Amino acid sequence: MHIIVAGGGKVGFYLARVLLERKHHVTIIEKDADRCTYLAEQLKALVLHGDATNPSLLADAGADDADTLAAVTGKDEENLVISEIAKRRFGLRRVIARASNPKNQRVLMALGVDHVVSSTEIIADLIERELVQEAVRTLLPLHHGDMTLLEVDLPAGAPSIGRAVQDLTRGLPPDLVLVSIIRGDKVIFPRGQTVLRAFDAVLAVTTHTSEPALRRVLLGEHKG
DSSP, X not given: OEXXXXXXXXXXXXXXXXXXXXXXXXXXXXXXXXXXXXXXXXSSSEEEESOTTOHHHHXXXXXXXXXXXXXXXXXXXXXXXXXXXXXXXXXXXXXXXXXXXXXXXXXXXXXXXXXXXXXXXHHHHHHHHHHOOOSXXXXXXXXXXTEEEEEEEOOTTOTTTTOBHHHHGGGSOTTOEEEEEEETTEEEOOOTTOBOOTTOEEEEEEEGGGHHHHHHHHHOOOOO
């Protein structure tokens, strides 16, 4: 697989090294000449000196037939431009972009970037999962962030306990689906007659606008 790595800083360096170890063909684009020399000495990869926001340099890197481009420079605005060029001019099938500011994730996704990686967001999610006892947790954004896989812990006394799934789903929007129930060490795929129990963990796929309905039906919360 041919992969273009735009940005030869620490992230780009280690990404390229891992990809090379996995036997992929890697081309690196880096603006700093001294850094290019270092990358060429340390990695068995083609290293191009220049600005990856330049379409002609992306063409020289093989963007016309590359499988994936990873825009991992330290500047979100550069990653945004690189991703847009890769998608719209070269039609790359898979584009991955780094976002230092989580607020830029939505912009990148709107451009058609397939995956946006934000270290800030990842660390924040880890902190929330470990330290915050939140009944509803986000596990995974889906479909460019329009939908989300959520995990809902049912505490003792939740209004949904003792009720069958078929009764609960009557109060749920059509864009909300109960995927599975984790009960102890068992995974249960809910059917109409499945009855929820205290301390079940319910996995659901929903849109942001339908999350309040999920909270209301399962937990009795009324969040706008």
